[in-house]
Amino acid sequence: MDLQTVRRNAAEKLEGTCRVCRHCNGLACAGEVPGFGGIGTGSSFISNVQVLSRRKLNLRVLHEARDPDTSLRLFGLDISMPILGAAVAGTRVNRMGGIGEHQLADAMIRGPRLAGTVGMGGDGGDPAVFDSTIAVTSEVHGAAIPVIKPREQHGLIERVRRAREAGAFAVAIDVDAAALINMKLLGQGVEPKTQAEIGEVVAEAGIPVILKGIMTPDEAAIAAEAGVAGIVVSNHGGRALDHTPGTADVLPSIAGRVKDEMLVLVDGGIRSGVDVLKMLALGADAVLVGRPLAVAAVGGGAEGVRLQLEEYAKQLHVAMMLTGCASLSEVGRKVLWEV
Numbered sequence: 001m002d003l004q005t006v007r008r009n010a011a012e013k014l015e016g017t018c019r020v021c022r023h024c025n026g027l028a029c030a031g032e033v034p035g036f037g038g039i040g041t042g043s044s045f046i047s048n049v050q051v052l053s054r055r056k057l058n059l060r061v062l063h064e065a066r067d068p069d070t071s072l073r074l075f076g077l078d079i080s081m082p083i084l085g086a087a088v089a090g091t092r093v094n095r096m097g098g099i100g101e102h103q104l105a106d107a108m109i110r111g112p113r114l115a116g117t118v119g120m121g122g123d124g125g126d127p128a129v130f131d132s133t134i135a136v137t138s139e140v141h142g143a144a145i146p147v148i149k150p151r152e153q154h155g156l157i158e159r160v161r162r163a164r165e166a167g168a169f170a171v172a173i174d175v176d177a178a179a180l181i182n183m184k185l186l187g188q189g190v191e192p193k194t195q196a197e198i199g200e201v202v203a204e205a206g207i208p209v210i211l212k213g214i215m216t217p218d219e220a221a222i223a224a225e226a227g228v229a230g231i232v233v234s235n236h237g238g239r240a241l242d243h244t245p246g247t248a249d250v251l252p253s254i255a256g257r258v259k260d261e262m263l264v265l266v267d268g269g270i271r272s273g274v275d276v277l278k279m280l281a282l283g284a285d286a287v288l289v290g291r292p293l294a295v296a297a298v299g300g301g302a303e304g305v306r307l308q309l310e311e312y313a314k315q316l317h318v319a320m321m322l323t324g325c326a327s328l329s330e331v332g333r334k335v336l337w338e339v
């Protein structure tokens with residue numbers, strides 16, 4: 001199997017849902033939520049890709065970074081690359097024909113393990129979504145991050161407990177899903193969370209808690225106060241609110257505020273190892289990739305996801321070499337070209 005075959009398979013299976021564009025930039029699928037697109041005008045998804053592509057790198061080749069090391073340690077787990085699989089779930093509501101919920105969770109969690117990194121699993125209006133996440137999390141001995149919707153407090157804590165019992169080494173809450181269309185369509189309650197409620201989840205969890213969907217420094221500071229172990233700077237791939245900025249633009253001020261206190265992850269529009277390097281230079285410790293891995297999952301299962309992640313890792317390795325970074329700790333603003 002190669003990536004071209006994986007993408008061809010995916011295009012057939014996702015016909016009518018995702019066009020598997022050469023450049024996955026949110027233009028062709030604008031407004032397609034449910035589906036694979038960004039909400040409303042598609043502006044938030046499109047901005048993620050655009051602001052990232054506007055950043056340029058300084059090419060440097062007079063140094064000793066001949067074989068850069070892309071590995072890092074995440075909450076005690078050694079991983080091969082600073083690239084995690086984002087949660088992409090909800091095969092029925094998002095009309096992902098040709099793949100079942102358990103199959104998707106398997107590919108999105110086991111694929112990253114095959115590549116030496118970790119993936120996330122989703123939660124949704126259909127109970128099969130979280131059940132699949134939990135089942136696959138157990139199968140990989142907890143090397144996965146279940147992402148739970150911001151449900152009312154009792155249901156949220158109950159799912160955090162299930163994640164811990166499945167052995168998950170960390171758990172996340174996609175707080176930006178506080179009004180998600182896909183949940184409302186299936187009659188499931190989600191809501192904005194207070195600092196006290198997040199603090200209660202942290203106290204109950206017993207494993208590191210990550211908040212996914214932080215887009216401002218003040219909310220990052222609230223997350224820190226509540227005691228979370230990490231955040232994902234994310235606008236849910238542009239699926240939550242129309243006209244939010246691209247994540248690469250808000251990342252530096254957020255990382256500047258909380259990076260010493262917690263892990264800072266980011267997602268949105270990352271489509272290559274070069275994009276990964278840009279996000280790290282802007283302040284992230286690691287990144288998440290969503291749609292391209294979901295496409296690989298549909299077209300090639302866990303093996304397809306492994307191939308796509310390994311391609312990104314190779315590109316990152318070359319990009320680090322050509323910007324003079326021997327390890328991830330050497331990646332910083334000097335990598336970015338600024339006028």
Ligand SMILES: Cc1cc2nc3c(=O)[nH]c(=O)nc-3n(C[C@H](O)[C@H](O)[C@H](O)COP(=O)(O)O)c2cc1C
Nearest residue numbers: 086087088089122123174236237268269289290291
């Ligand atoms: C079809 C689809 C389903 C998604 N389901 C979830 C989910 O269940 N939980 C979650 O936290 N994020 C979900 N996301 C958002 C992703 O985790 C991630 O934030 C986003 O896709 C990143 O942007 P990218 O796709 O441009 O890489 C979903 C995204 C898509 C496209």
